[in-house]
Amino acid sequence: xxxxxAQKRTVRVxxxxxxxxxxxxxxxxxxxxxxxxxxxILLLAAFIAYLFYLGGHWLTWDFIFGLPKExxxxxxxxxxxxxxxxxxxxxxxxxxxxxxxxxxxxxxYEQPGIFRSIVQFSAESLATVPxxxxxxxxxxxxxxxxxxxxxxxxxxxxxxxxxxxxxxRVTQEALSSVPDTLREASMGLGATKWQTVLRTVLPSAIGxxxxxxxxxxxxxxxxxxxxxxxxxxxxxxxxxxQLQPFRPAETLAIHLWYTHSESIVPDVDxxxxxxxxxxxxxxxxxxxxxxxxxxxxxKRFTGRSS
Amino acid sequence: MTRNxxxxxxxxxxxxxxxxxxxxxxxxxxxxxxxxLPLVKDASGVYQSQHPDVKISVSGGGSGTGINDAAAxxxxxxxxxxxxxxxxxxxxNRVAVIGFAVVTNPSVSVKNLTKxxxxxxxxxxxxxxxxxxxxxxxxxxxxRPRSSGTRAVFTKTVMxxxxxxxxxxxxxxxxxxxxVVKQTPxxxxxxxFSGTHGQGLNELSIDGIAPTDANIIVGKxxxxxxEHMFTLGPPTGEISRFIAFISTRSDLIQKNGFIKITDxxxxxxxR
Amino acid sequence: xxxxxxxxxxxxxxxxxxxxxxxxxxxxxAIAVLILYLMTEGTKTFFIDRFPxxxxxxxxxxxxxxxxxxxxxxIVGTLAVTIFAIVIGGPFGIAVGVFLSEIxxxxxxxxxxxxxxxxxxxxxxVYGWLGLTLLVPFLRTHTSSPSGFGLAAAGxxxxxxxxxxxxxxxxxxxxSLPPALREGSLALGATRWQxxxxxxxxSASSGIAVALILGIARAVGETLAVQMVLGNSxxxxxxxxxxxxxxxxxxxxxxxxxxxxxxxxHELFSMAFLLLLIAMVLILLVRFALRKRI
Numbered sequence: 001x002x003x004x005x006a007q008k009r010t011v012r013v014x015x016x017x018x019x020x021x022x023x024x025x026x027x028x029x030x031x032x033x034x035x036x037x038x039x040x041i042l043l044l045a046a047f048i049a050y051l052f053y054l055g056g057h058w059l060t061w062d063f064i065f066g067l068p069k070e071x072x073x074x075x076x077x078x079x080x081x082x083x084x085x086x087x088x089x090x091x092x093x094x095x096x097x098x099x100x101x102x103x104x105x106x107x108x109y110e111q112p113g114i115f116r117s118i119v120q121f122s123a124e125s126l127a128t129v130p131x132x133x134x135x136x137x138x139x140x141x142x143x144x145x146x147x148x149x150x151x152x153x154x155x156x157x158x159x160x161x162x163x164x165x166x167x168x169r170v171t172q173e174a175l176s177s178v179p180d181t182l183r184e185a186s187m188g189l190g191a192t193k194w195q196t197v198l199r200t201v202l203p204s205a206i207g208x209x210x211x212x213x214x215x216x217x218x219x220x221x222x223x224x225x226x227x228x229x230x231x232x233x234x235x236x237x238x239x240x241x242q243l244q245p246f247r248p249a250e251t252l253a254i255h256l257w258y259t260h261s262e263s264i265v266p267d268v269d270x271x272x273x274x275x276x277x278x279x280x281x282x283x284x285x286x287x288x289x290x291x292x293x294x295x296x297x298x299k300r301f302t303g304r305s306s
Numbered sequence: 307m308t309r310n311x312x313x314x315x316x317x318x319x320x321x322x323x324x325x326x327x328x329x330x331x332x333x334x335x336x337x338x339x340x341x342x343l344p345l346v347k348d349a350s351g352v353y354q355s356q357h358p359d360v361k362i363s364v365s366g367g368g369s370g371t372g373i374n375d376a377a378a379x380x381x382x383x384x385x386x387x388x389x390x391x392x393x394x395x396x397x398x399n400r401v402a403v404i405g406f407a408v409v410t411n412p413s414v415s416v417k418n419l420t421k422x423x424x425x426x427x428x429x430x431x432x433x434x435x436x437x438x439x440x441x442x443x444x445x446x447x448x449x450r451p452r453s454s455g456t457r458a459v460f461t462k463t464v465m466x467x468x469x470x471x472x473x474x475x476x477x478x479x480x481x482x483x484x485x486v487v488k489q490t491p492x493x494x495x496x497x498x499f500s501g502t503h504g505q506g507l508n509e510l511s512i513d514g515i516a517p518t519d520a521n522i523i524v525g526k527x528x529x530x531x532x533e534h535m536f537t538l539g540p541p542t543g544e545i546s547r548f549i550a551f552i553s554t555r556s557d558l559i560q561k562n563g564f565i566k567i568t569d570x571x572x573x574x575x576x577r
Numbered sequence: 578x579x580x581x582x583x584x585x586x587x588x589x590x591x592x593x594x595x596x597x598x599x600x601x602x603x604x605x606x607a608i609a610v611l612i613l614y615l616m617t618e619g620t621k622t623f624f625i626d627r628f629p630x631x632x633x634x635x636x637x638x639x640x641x642x643x644x645x646x647x648x649x650x651x652i653v654g655t656l657a658v659t660i661f662a663i664v665i666g667g668p669f670g671i672a673v674g675v676f677l678s679e680i681x682x683x684x685x686x687x688x689x690x691x692x693x694x695x696x697x698x699x700x701x702x703v704y705g706w707l708g709l710t711l712l713v714p715f716l717r718t719h720t721s722s723p724s725g726f727g728l729a730a731a732g733x734x735x736x737x738x739x740x741x742x743x744x745x746x747x748x749x750x751x752x753s754l755p756p757a758l759r760e761g762s763l764a765l766g767a768t769r770w771q772x773x774x775x776x777x778x779x780s781a782s783s784g785i786a787v788a789l790i791l792g793i794a795r796a797v798g799e800t801l802a803v804q805m806v807l808g809n810s811x812x813x814x815x816x817x818x819x820x821x822x823x824x825x826x827x828x829x830x831x832x833x834x835x836x837x838x839x840x841x842x843h844e845l846f847s848m849a850f851l852l853l854l855i856a857m858v859l860i861l862l863v864r865f866a867l868r869k870r871i
Contacts, residue, residue, distance in 0.1 A: 006758055006780055026768035033676040037689055040673060040740070044692045047699070047707060054710065101600030109594060119601045122608040128856040129611065130798025132825050133849045136832070137611050140618065144837065149335065149380045161607055168604070192586050194593035215698070222700025225800040225825075229832065234365035236333065236354075248335060248363050257702045257801055260709070262366045263481025264343055264501075269710075276706045283698040287691070337833075370834025378837050392836070446723050449810075452642065452841075453834025472639075472811035475726055475820050478830060490717070490724045 048280065055277030058270050064278065067240060068255070073267040077252055077275055079240030083152065084251040084282075087231060088220050090156035091163065096213065099164050103171025108197050127165035131225040134162050138230035150232025152249035158230045159223060163216055170212030174205035207298025211290045218286030222279055224253045233258050252279060333361040334545055338372015338385030339455050340479035341404055341498030342533045345562040346385060349552045360544055366479050370453025376536045382545050384536040387455025387498075388577060396536040401553040402564040404498050405530040406459055407517040409484075409507040411493045416440040418511040424464055427494060430471035435492065447474030448486055448495035456480065459531045459577065460496040464512065496529075500563035519565050525572035532577055533564070612853070619850025622646060622843040633847060639811060641831075641841035648848055650813055654823040657814050658803060659796040661732025666739045667789050673740075674747025674788070675773055697741040705805035708734040713806055722818035726808030729817045734802050739792040746791060750784020751777060786866040794859045798852065800825040824848045 066076020106119060138158030142148050178201050186196040232248030250258065256275040259268055336346055343366045350362040367375070369386035376384025377393045387404065390396050408424055410416065416439055419427075426432040427445055436442045449470060450457040461470055477483045480501035487493045487507055499517070502509060509517050512529070521527035535549050552558070556566050622628050628646050632638075636647025677686060708730055717725030754777055762772040778785070808820020809830060828845050835842040 006761075006776060022768045022771060026770040029770040029773075030680060033672055033680055036669060037673050037676045037681065037685070040696070040744075041689060041692050043737070044696055050707070050711065051703070098600045098603055101597045102604050105594075105597035105601045109597065115601075118605055122605040124860055125857060126604065126608045126611075128794055128798075128860050130800070130825065130852050130856060132798070132800040132828055133615065133852050133856075134611075136828070136846065136849050137614060139832075140614055143380055144378060147379065161611070164604060164607070192590040194590045195586060198593075215694075218698050219700075222698070222702065224700065224702050225829070228829065232335075232363075232365065233367070234335070234337070234363040236361035236363040239333075239361040242361075247333065247361075248365075250365075253700050253702050256706060257805070258365075260706070260805070261482060262340060262343070262479045263485050264340070264347070264366070264479070265481075268481070268485065272706055272710075276703050279700055279703050283695065283700070287695060287698055367833040370836075374834055374836045444723050451830050451834065453831060474810055475724060476809035476811070476822075476830065486724070489714075492723065 051273075051277045051280050055273035055275075058274035059277065063274050068271075069265060073265060073270075075265060075267075075271060077255060077271070077278065079235050080250055080252040080255040080275075081278070082241055083231075083235060083249040084221055084253065086245075087152055087156050087159065087227070087249060087251055088217055090153065090245060091159040091220055092213070092217065094156060094160040095163050095167055098160070099167035100171055102164075103168040104175065104197060104202075106168070107172045107175040108193065108201070123165040123168050126161065129162070131162060131223065134158055135226040135229045137161075138226065142230055148246055150230065150234075150248040151246045152231055153245035155227045155231025155249060155251075156245070158226050159220055162223070162226055163220060166216050166219075167213065170209060170216065171205075174208035174212065175201060177208060178204045203301040206301050207294045207296075210297050211294030214286055214290035214293060218283050218290070221282055221286065222253050224251075224257055227251060227254055228257075332359050332544055333363070334383065334548060335381040336362065336364045336372075336383040336385060336535075337367050337375045337381045338383075338536075339369045339387050339533065340366040340481065341369075341387050341406070341456055341500055342385040342402075342535075343480070344500045345402065345533075345552065345558060345564055346535075348562055349555065349558050350548075352555075352558065353548055353551055357544075360548075362548070368451060368453050368479070369455025369458070370451075373536060374453075376538055379538055382537065383541075383549070386534045386536060387531045388458045389534065390536060393536075395538060397538070397540045399535045399537065399541060399549045399553075400532045400567060401535055401549065402533045402559050403522065403530060403567055403570055404500060404533055404564050405517060405519065405522045405527065406456060406496055406498050407502050407509040407529070408460075408464070408494065408496050408512065409487055409502050409509050410495075411487055411489075411491055412506060412508050413491045414440055414443070414494070414508055416510070417508070418514060420513050421464055421466060424510075424512065425466055425468045428465060428470050428474075429468045430473050443492040446490050446493040447471070448483055448490075448493055449474045449476050450483065450496075451476055451478065455531070456496060456498060459529065462577075463528045463530075464496075498563070503563050522565060523569055523571050530565075530577075532567070532574075615846065615850045615853055618843070618846035619853075620847070622840070622847045626840050626843055628840075628844075633844075637813065641839075641844055644840050646840065646844040646847070648824070648827075648844070648851075650811055651822055651824045651827050651848065652851075653813055654807075654821040655797060655825070657728055657821065658731050658735060658807070658823055659793055661728060661817070662735035662739055662796045663789065663793055664736075665732070666736035666743055666792060669736075670740050670743025670792065671747045671785055671788065674744045674749075675751060675777075677744070677748045678751035679769065679773055679777070693741045693744055696737075701738065701799060701802040702805075704734055704738055705802035708802060708806040716818065720818055724808065724820070726806055727818045727820045728807070728814045730806040730808075731803045731823075732817075734806060735796050735799060738799060738802060739795045742795055743788045743792040746788030747781075747785055750781040750788060753784065754780055783866045787863050790859055790863050790866065794856060797855055797859075798825065800829050804829055824852055 063076045065078040067078060069075030138154055142154030148154050182200050183196055186200045233250055234248050235250045252275055256272055259271050347364050350364050354360055354362055369388055372384030372386045373390045373393060375381040376396055414435055419438060423438050428447060433445055435445055477486055480497050483495045483497045484501050484505050487495050515521050515527045517527060522530045541549055559566055623630055633646055633648050635649050637649040638645045638647040712730050713725035716722045716730055758776055759772055762776045803823060804826040807826055809822050809826055810820040811822050814821035828848055832845050835845055
């Protein structure tokens with residue numbers, strides 16, 4: 001017997017001032033909260049509108065696909081966009097297999113014990129490392145120790161470390177959303193654990209995983225701090241679209257920061273506004289793609305709509 | 307447990323013998339001084355159009371970055387406004403001479419200052435323009451980072467041994483200094499001619515001497531330095547060809563606000 | 578025939594299990610190496626250059642060329658910007674989290690939640706750029722700040738950046754409370770607001786603490802957006818509009834020019850190691866808060 005703390009609080013609530021006052025405060029609070037929530041939507045709308053206003057008329061073919069100019073006005077961001085995608089794809093090539101495997105292991109081959117806690121804790125720790133500290137680590141290992149200098153692959157590997165925990169979490173959550181009945185049915189038919197995971201669980205989870213992966217891809221696209229010291233701040237203007245990864249690779253996000261930071265071309269504002277807008281559009285695109293892709297795949301593989 | 311140890315050992319082993327690929331034959335990477343940057347970028351554009359198989363990538367970061375990157379072999383050439391006495395392994399290739407101006411926002415009516423006045427301003431002893439003959443306006447000091455060659459030259463030739471106060475804003479590069487000074491009323495800073503000429507800033511005369519190339523050539527204006535392109539050991543192959551290319555193209559040198567070394571009538575050994 | 582298939586699938590099962598476990602091990606390996614490397618580089622200031630730890634933390638004499646590495650200014654700068662951000666973003670974020678969990682009708686939530694997701698997705702350079710082009714000139718013309726750069730600019734930008742984190746974690750905290758709590762309170766005649774403030778908030782306190790702690794973690798580690806608007810002046814912030822410097826901004830500004838093996842390089846890695854330690858402490862705090870669930 002005994003009253004819980006929550007129960008005690010509930011009792012205190014009612015021996016209060018008049019009903020009218022309480023109702024008024026309730027209304028006031030509701031209005032204030034509505035205002036706060038709406039202000040967030042307005043803030044986002046304002047940012048988007050402002051970025052379109054600033055950068056909209058710079059979005060010409062020349063700008064998006066043109067080469068950057070070294071010291072004169074009129075440069076484009078073509079190679080930088082290429083590098084952003086290049087590093088994104090390279091990062092995903094490394095991150096997806098490792099994160100998927102680790103996530104599956106933790107979720108499906110569950111062995112509650114020391115090893116599992118260590119892995120969970122490692123992932124959590126990796127997730128809180130600030131991106132600049134990760135960039136410094138990448139500098140130590142890939143630029144100095146491996147002697148690669150500034151390289152796209154150094155940047156991609158650094159970003160892999162940065163995004164492993166997030167992708168692991170996505171995998172684990174997606175897997176846990178698959179009902180156990182599926183697993184039990186599969187095992188009941190004689191499949192091994194791996195066969196179950198590969199042919200039954202994964203396809204069911206693929207919709208949610210795709211959503212998660214595309215959202216993370218959006219974040220990788222905009223990453224800067226970890227790339228400054230690893231992928232570098234420059235690219236070669238007469239060989240801007242290289243296929244090999246051992247070369248400096250300035251991305252669009254870095255270009256935005258660096259153009260302002262160096263300010264050597266006279267049209268810094270134009271390049272900055274245009275780049276910011278393109279980055280925003282890419283984020284919007286990734287977000288929309290994540291939702292559409294996710295629900296399409298879920299429907300296709302499971303017949304459910306979410 | 308031994309299986310885990312085996313995996314761990316494998317990972318460790320791989321990381322210790324990671325490959326160092328040799329892709330770098332005709333590619334040149336350059337970083338460093340943002341004062342020299344306009345010339346290097348311009349020249350690299352011309353050079354690459356003449357030699358289509360060469361890939362040059364150029365970035366700034368400041369003189370300290372250039373020296374550091376060259377010494378660590380993170381880049382092939384490190385640009386710097388200053389010497390690198392702590393790195394005797396670096397080979398000094400001088401390509402031009404550059405002057406530096408003390409500039410203010412156009413709202414400041416002062417046109418000339420003595421070295422002592424400048425030194426007092428940057429060491430935060432004087433904080434209002436009215437104390438040096440200007441309007442009643444707060445002085446906004448803008449500095450470069452400690453690794454900046456521009457800052458080192460300024461400190462050596464103008465500050466007279468008085469340390470620069472850290473209470474000012476810090477901007478990374480020549481270009482940003484110029485744009486912040488342009489936007490901020492009451493601002494003052496120091497930057498290379500290559501960045502300041504033609505920008506609409508108020509370029510101050512120091513002790514009555516105007517910041518022009520002519521005054522530098524005869525040694526009247528003190529704030530100048532050689533531009534160094536450091537390489538790890540004497541430059542070879544394409545790198546040495548590119549460096550030679552820059553130092554001989556007077557048209558590019560002068561167009562970007564620099565002075566040919568051979569035009570100089572005075573020499574200095576400490577910059 | 579079946580026996581052969583069974584044997585093959587058993588072997589596949591073992592291979593798969595080992596490969597998966599290797600991947601999990603890699604994660605442990607990665608963080609271990611990271612901590613090891615940063616600890617090695619980060620303590621060189623104290624062991625090789627013999628600069629005392631207490632001076633690093635509490636002295637404001639910072640001149641790496643003279644081997645003076647007092648990082649107090651940057652530590653205070655990081656603290657100041659973080660406090661500014663959490664003071665604005667914290668309550669605001671919790672309020673909106675409450676709104677989403679308790680008050681918002683599903684149509685409003687359907688607009689608000691994607692909006693928050695978008696805000697998270699905006700890269701930090703773009704926030705920095707918005708701060709630079711919108712906020713800094715505004716502060717320059719409408720407040721006593723001479724250049725617009727400073728603590729206020731960085732604090733405002735950061736508070737917007739941590740909002741999504743605080744909002745979604747607060748919302749989660751409230752959603753996970755048992756309905757019986759709300760029902761009981763309302764049944765006794767309390768208004769919704771009273772229910773929220775006097776019953777739900779205290780019960781969700783550990784979840785809210787987590788929301789705030791993770792918001793703080795985000796603020797402490799943010800580099801680019803802060804560097805673009807903070808002013809980067811190596812002095813203590815003397816007022817809310819004063820330019821100052823933080824650990825992350827100092828690293829990104831001076832690292833490119835730091836020669837390997839120099840005092841400056843060691844000093845910057847010590848700052849990086851300090852940031853890592855702060856991050857680790859924050860996770861431990863989160864775990865502690867989660868364990869305290871009522």
